[in-house]
Amino acid sequence: MLMSRKKRKEETSQEYVLKMREIGSRAEIEPEVVIQYIIDGIIDDTSNKIVLYGAKNFQEFKEKVKLYDTIKSKSAITQKYSAPSTSFSKKRHRSKDCPSKYKGTKCFRCNEFGHVSSSCKKN
Structure with missing residues (x-):
């Protein structure tokens, strides 16, 4: 289940992480393994997900997910305002x-x- 579950567009990163932790808790799987499945299930470029790697426990990972969300939201704002301007809205x-x-x-x-x-x- 962990391998096939992907983050859905309509769910927040925190909701996705909680759901994956719940699935992982059904079996005795080490936190590092569950964290890797969580990262693999986030559909995004690896260069964007790099901040998520390196956590040894869920407390550390929770902080990394917050940082990831902050970076993604700032990136979306930057892309919105850095789009080329033309006389008509492209x-x-x-x-x-x-x-x-x-x-x-x-x-x-x-x-x-x-x-x-x-x-x-x-x-």
């Missing part, structure tokens, strides 16, 4: 969520839709 998004997806692929050379840069006819 929001960063993943390609699968692109509002212009119906136009086809986008060329990064000329910024037009319908082809890719390797087949672009513009210089």
